[in-house]
Amino acid sequence: MDHLDAGQLERYLVGQEPASEARAVREHLATCSACRHALEARRHDADLFAELRGAVGPHELPGGIPAIEGYEDLVEVHRGGQGVVYRASPLGTNGRPAKSAPASVVAIKVLLGGRFASARDRFRFEREIEVASSLEHRNIVTVIDSGLTSDGHLFCVMPFIDGQHLDDWVRTRDLDLESRVSLFATIVDSIAYAHRHGVVHRDLKPANLIVDSSGEPYVLDFGLAMSANERRLEAERLTITGQFLGTLAYAAPEQFRATGPPAGPASDVHALGVCFFEMLTGVNPYAEPSVGDALLRREAADPKAHDRTLPEDLRTIVRTALAPDPARRYASAEWLARDLARYREGRPIEAERDSAWRVLRATFVRHRVPFSVAAAFVAVVVIGIALVVRERIRTGDEQRRAELIQSVFDDVLQATSPQRMGAEARVTDVLRESARRIESTLDRAPDAQAAVQFTIGETFARSMQYERAVEPLTLALARYREIDGAALETARCLARLGIVHARRGLAEAVPRLEEALAIRIRELGRDHPLVAVTRCELGVAWESLVEGADPVRATRLYESAVRALENAPSADPRSLAVARFHLAQARSREGRREDALALYREAVAGFDVVGEPRHDESDITAIECLDHYASYLRELGRREDADASLGRAVALARRWFGLAAASDVLRRLARAHLAEDDFASSEILGRHALACSLDAWGARRPHDAESLDALARALERAAEVPGLDLRLRAFGRLREFEGSGSYELAGWMKTTAVVLAGLDRDDDAEALLREALTIHCRLYGDDCPIRLEAQVDLAEARHQAGDCDEAVALARTVRERLGDAPPEASDLVTRAERVIEACDPGPGAAGGPQ
Amino acid sequence: MTTTRKTLLGRVRDHDDSAAWSEFHAIYAPLLYRYARGRGLAESDAEEIRDQVLEVVVRRMPEFEYDRKRGRFKAWLYRIASGRIVDAHRRRRELRADSGELREIADPAPRPDEVWEREWRAGHLRAAIECARRRAGGRDAEIFDLLLQERPVSEVCALVGVNANQVYKAKARVLRAVRDAMLRFDA
Incomplete structure (x- = not known):
């Protein structure tokens, strides 16, 4: 056969060659490198052409296949939606060596769409490859090499299985x-x-x-x-x-x-x-x-x-x-x-029994924000179903139990009807009412009572209403303690209570978790994953104590948890990720940056693959983890990776975490970016934060002011946009909500005054500084540096305005008050002296402001 | 890099190459217009934005350090353009502090980056096709246009009066010219 002509190549490429031609073409390609090159060129062309058609028309088509360095004799064996698979041989010595012992025949998968994949997609791909190639299981064929082809398509290489x-x-x-x-x-x-x-x-x-x-x-x-x-x-x-x-x-x-x-x-x-x-x-x-x-x-x-x-x-x-x-x-x-x-x-299999609990959990967690009475009823009814199912399995006297539980829920439904609770009733109200009813009517069924109370407490805890979670959890704990053989339930309840206390920084967290740990060790053995998880939680408790925090002890607990979870084949990947995250933070504090980075990376991978939220604290941890990881990457100069990690955090925060909390998280991220002079990212995050505030609360709360401010600062720094104006509006919004004047408002006044001065609105700026000083005078004593700083601010403004008398008077008071200046205040003294010198004052009366 | 292969942005930065500027305008004016439209501005506002941004670019291009690092110009231009668009949205609504307007600031539709990425690539590709058409000349351009309209090869042959191989070769020639143009745009 002569070399293939353009038509044959094109037809082969789109898979439209007649059957009579196909075989001959394939055989020729296998032996003729010139035609293979020609075919590759055609593939590049097809790739570009498809893109052009997308640019001028409505469609976008995939395509494109390149040569891959280090491998030869590529033979196409499969063409599918994601890419093309070739059988190939690795080049022995000349080519790039494969990462592990080279197989004699490999399968190479070249992914379509790779060339246009964004940095984020590529980051994800590379990380997934990294994670996937860490799997060692006899029935899993893992990737032994991967990379980008010469024209930027992603490829990966696996052993070829016949x-x-x-x-x-x-x-x-x-x-x-x-x-x-x-x-x-x-x-x-x-x-x-x-x-x-x-x-x-x-x-x-x-x-x-x-x-x-x-x-x-x-x-x-x-x-x-x-x-x-x-x-x-x-x-x-x-x-x-x-x-x-x-x-x-x-x-x-x-x-x-x-x-x-x-x-x-x-x-x-x-x-x-x-x-x-x-x-x-x-x-x-x-x-x-x-x-x-x-x-x-x-x-x-x-x-x-x-x-x-x-x-x-x-x-x-x-x-x-x-x-x-x-x-x-x-x-x-x-x-x-x-x-x-x-x-x-x-x-007996578990599928049937578990389904009601799965539904129950899913129903509750989906509604961690207030939802309608109708939906609350659904939740309550589901509790009923769940209990009936559960009790049927547990008890001999099926009929009696079912009736009892039915009566409880009739009662609950009546008590929580819209007529009684009003249209504004929320799930929390319904739950509270349900809890009361359950306590009084289920007194002969402590196990059911405990289960319901625990569920209610858990629901509060997961919606981060920790104070409200304490009572039902405490009730549940008391019931479980009364029931023989409920040691693990008791431990679960103790652990939950401990976590709830830990979130509030209370010392009670530690004994609760320690008892839970002891029970779990006794019942499950030292190596059980749940024991490791409890250790990790105990570590968090030690770390978050308001008084008597013990980070060293916490670190030891994290170390032990990570070790145990790494060695437990049945451990939940999320638990391991959480433990690694805590240990990463500990390592970071110790200055062991390499260790911290590796732990963050592993934790991110562990969080990330489980694409769905757990509706518990680990969701927050996952986002924090992505954030910390991003910071580390940024410090290493891996900006694209850092951005990808942040982008992931934004998406997860919004989707998993509820809008309100997502807004806080994103605002924080926006500020971090600003500090890094990364205005574009900061702007995007600021917008996301604002959007979350608005979705969560509407334009009724000061939250949007904060988000607006975060965004405004980014825009302002980016210089091309009306950031200053946005900041004034953010201040206006905040002021609507902070009537009497808080420390925070005073802080905003000061920064807003700087903005106003920048807009040449000196009078307005000065008025704000005076107001800020008034607030500070009310809030702080005469010698408080915060108050004195406000005074220096005003002094400088007066000097700028040409009113040397007041400027000097204000500055002198500051200097006198800070006679024996503590080191942190020396900057204030310097600023005060600068004002006095600049004004070259005559003998003027020194006096306080106001 | 030789003079003949010098990229468009490199030539534009020199500020004395009027042909380069007109080519620059031909690419970025429609790109910016489509981007502004994609972010929800009306026709007249989008035109205004386009002109404003181009003015800023012309003014500041000489000082813009184009350091060959791909994407820097892109990010710079995006920042300028998206800022103007926020501004335009604000002006249109005046200073009514309702949630609707805050929402617009929060989330200019549909998503800044996606629209930008799409228009950036598509805008350059469209300009590259134009260049390639001009360079390829009559019959090749005609064949290429028919193919872009997804006409089957047999139909193209009949319409233009060539055989299939000639169609494929014409396509390859135009695509090569498109590639060259994209390299020159550095997109």
Whole structure:
């Protein structure tokens, strides 16, 4: 065959070559490097052309494949939505060495969209690759090399596994049910291992599950699915039908939503559920390929409809894995693995029992901000359902219990009806009322009582209403202590109370947590992850004591927690991340910066992969962690990485954390950026902060003034924009709310005066300085440097205005009062003296202001 | 870098190259206009913003240190443009301290960075196509336009009266010219 002509190359590139041509072209390409180069050039062209079409028209198309240094003999083996996979050989000596022992044959995946991926996307990709390549599991094929191709596409290299895709493997063999469940369980175990290490696959499907000739399954492509530009690819999948339906069949509903939380461990569970369904029935659970909105509405079939003999427990497992709402699914592969193990050992599975609790929790946490009475009813009713389910399992006298609980909730519903509580009732009111009713009517069922009180306390605690959480938690604790065999519940209650106290800096936190720790060690053994978590919480308590804080002891506790969690295979990755974060802060304080950085990095990875909020303190910790990590990166000069980390923090803060708190966090970040002279980021963060304030409170609170000010400072420093004006308005807004004049308002007056002076509005500036001084005079004693500073400010302003008499009088008082100036006030003396000298005063009367 | 390959921004900075300035204007005027529109300004306001920003750029370009680090000019221009847009939004609403206006300040639609990134790339690509069209000349440009309209190759052949290979070659030539232009723009 002669060299390929332009037409052949083009047709090959778009996959439109006639079958007669395809084989010949492929064979020729395998032997002719000139044509391979030509093909590459065409690919570059196709890439650019698609982009041009996007720029002049409505569509954007992916494309593009480059040469990869260090590897040769690339042969295309697969082309999919995310990229193209080649089989290749690593260059032995000339090329760049692979990171680990080079395999003789590798698979190289080149990701589409990489070239246009933003710095943030690239950061995420590289980090995910880093995390994914840390997985060491016999059934997981990890990345051994990765990087950017010569034209900027992301690629990664894995060992090439010679085998069949899972679906083909199962289809071509006559496996009994046990072997199929066993094969699936092996896959689930490997995913559970990954989830434990904080890695989510996000694109599980038979094409990524290869079974070799010995029947050993391997999971491919870990950490790649979030690569490049996920949203874009997702959108493309939806628009380019047909080709990508194979992937769509395995994706969970939440993965199609343009907004909302990204895919997390529960999405992997969903994909596993689809695979399992197919292994059991031979068909896909979703009737037919659907696109667009239909994807969000589709419902999985009942596996029993396809196989009447399917055991009920397996049906439940499949259905739980395929639940459309991620909150109703197994939270991670770990839980799925446990239920599979229970099934295989003939023990009752947990899926059924847990679902009510999952719903309960999800309902409450979703409404941590006040919500309508109607929604509160739902919550209360759900408590009822949960209790009934729970009690049915616990007690013999099912009927009586159910009736009792039913009566309680009838009572509660009546007590919390809108007529009684008014339309403005909030969930907290409903909960309080419920708590009272429960206490009085459930007195013969201390376990139910304790559970309800605990839930109520927990709800308050998670919505950071710590004071309100104390009472129900204390009640729950008292009940649990009365119940024999409730040691772990008692410990849980103690730990929660301890944390609540710790948040308020109270010394009671320590004994509570110490008791919880002792119980958990006794009941679970020293190495249990929960024991490590308790240690970590105890560390936080020691650190946050208002009086008698002991950071050294805290650090020791963090060290031990991190060590234990690192060695506990079943530990929750989030717990480990929290512990690492606390230890990172401790290391940072000790000046062990390298250690701190490494810990932050690991913690960020651990937080990040679990894409959904936990609605507990660890969410806040995750955002703080991203923030601290960003600061460290910035200090190292890794600005892009730092920004990416911050961007992630913004997104998470808003989505996870509630608007009000997000506003605070973002404002803080905005200020940090300003201090770094990074105005653009500061501006964006300031805007986000303001938007959060407004969404949270409307324009009714001083919060927007603070956000406005943060934004204004950024704009002002960026010089091109009306920052000064915004700051005046921010001050105006604050003043509306701080009527009588606080220290804070006085501080604002001073900075605003500087702004006014900058606008040549000297009279207004001076008026504000006087007002600030009046406030300070009211708030502080004669010798207080804060007050004297206000006096110097005014003195300088008067001098500027040419009124030397008053300027000197004010400055002299300051100098006299600071006769034996403490070092921190020497600056004030200098400023005062400068005013006096500048005015070259005659013998004037010295006197106080006012 | 040789003189002939000198980038557009490099030439513009010298301030004495009127051809460069007109090319500069041809790229950035529509880019800034589309950006302003993308951030919710009406036509007349967007035109005003475009002119204001270009004026600032012309005035300050000589002092702007273009240090070849990609993206610096982009960030600089963004800062100028987005600031003016906030200003324009404010003026339009005057100083009514209602939440609606604060909201606008808080979140100029849809998102500053996304609009900017999109318009930045697309604006340069559009300008590059224009350059490439001019350089490629009649038939190549015609073929390329038809392809951009997503006409199948067979149809392009029939319309222009060439064979498929010639179509592919014409496309490759224009794309090469687009690449050259993008390099020159340093975008």
